Amino acid sequence: MDGDTTARLAVLIDADNAPPGIGPALLAEIAKYGTANVKRAYGDWTGTSLRGWKEQLLAQSIQPIQQFAYTTGKNATDSALIIDAMDLLYTGRFDGFCLVSSDSDFTRLAARLRESGLTVYGFGERKTPKPFVSACDKFIYTENLQSPAVPAAAEPKSLASVTTLLRDAVNAASDDDGWAPLAYVGNIIVKQRPDFDPRTYGYAKLSDLVTATSLFETQRRAVGDGKPNVIYVRAGGHVT
Template sequence: MQNKNIAVFFDCENISATFVSSIFEELAKYGEVIIRQAFKDWGSSANKNWNQNLIEEFAIEPIQVFSSKSGKNSSDLRVQRAVIETINKNVVDTIALVSSDSDFRDLAMYIRANGFDSFGFGESKTPLSLRNAYSTFIQLPLKKSYEKNKDTEIIKFLKEAIKNTKGESEDCLVSQVRSYLKNKNSSYNPKNLGANTWG
C-alpha cells in the first residue's frame, strides 16, 4: 500500500464503464483518488453504461463535452485541458488516464516530464506507442489470476532483467528486477500477467 494522491480521468467515448470498479480497486493499492472526472456528451445516447447511477456510486464528476460537428473527438482536448490544470495545481502525485486512444501519447509523456507518475489503463487494442508513454500501463480487463503462458517472451525479458541487475555474487533483488522492467517498458507489469508482484 502506498499513500499517493491520485487524479483519474475517464475517456468515456473510448472505454467501457464495466471497468470502473476494478480500476478504483487497483488505484486504491497506490493511494487515495482525490480527483475523479469522466468526459463525454452526457446528452448523447451513446455509451449508455456511463450513467447517473455509476457516476453517483463512484463519486465521479461528469464533465460535459458537446459532440463536434467535424467528427473529431472533442473529449480528447477537454481531457488534456483538465490534466494540465491538475498539474498546475500540484495537488496530486499520480495522474491516471483511462483510454485506449493513441491520441493521449503526448499527454502521457507530458505528465511524466513534469515529475508525476502517469498510470495508463487501456484495453488490448491500446497501441504500443501509448503503453510505453506511461510510467505504468495496466491492461483491461484486469487479470484475476496468473495464467501459465507458453510464450517464451516472458522468460526472455525476465532473464534479461536478472542478467542486467545481478551483482558480483550472481544474485539480485526482486525489487531491482521490478525497477529495471518498469524503466524498460511500462507494459512489463505483473498485473498484466495476472500476478500481484514479480515475486
C-alpha cells in the first residue's frame, strides 16, 4: 500500500534491537505508508539500557510495554511482541504491520502476517539477517533514516551493483517502445529485493539514482487534471 496514507498500521518496536535515535525519522518514514494507529515499544524499562528510548516515548506518543528478563539468555521481549502482534492481527483492524528490529527471531512472524494478507514493513540495521529482510514486503535500513542521502555521485562500484537490477525491472515493465513507468519499475524491484532503497546508494529518490547511472532515458509525461507528471524510463542515456 505504498503511498496510501489511509492504511491502518501497527508499529511494534523491539527496543532491545533498535537504535533510539531513529524515533522521529522512523515515524516520518512510516507515515509514507499509512497511519500508525498503534505504536508500542517492548523492553525492560526498569533498567538503564533503554534510557535513549525512554526519552522518545512521550515525544513520539509510543506506548512502552514492560517485559522483564525472566531468565538470562532468553529474550522475553521477542515473545511478548509476537504474542501482541497475533492478538492485533486477529482483531482484523489493521492493513499492515511495521516491525522494528534487527533480530531474525521475527522472520516467521513477518511471514505469518503476510500469509494473512497484511503488508509487512521491516525496519532494522544493515546487520539484520537476510531471512527476516526477505520475509517482509519492504525493508528499510535504519542507517538510511539516520543519515540523509547525499545528492552526490555514489561510488562506481555501488552503482554497478544496482545496474542489472534496474535494467531487468525496466525490461519487465516496459511497453513495445521500451518505456516503463518509473513507479512500476520501483515496485518490481522491491518485490525482488525488499531492502532496495535509493538512499543506500546516496540518492533520495529512485529517479535520481536512475539518472546517476547515465544508462537510461527519462521522460516526464503530463497526466492532466492537475495531477503531477508521471516519470517514464527506458534503456538509453538521454533525458527529455
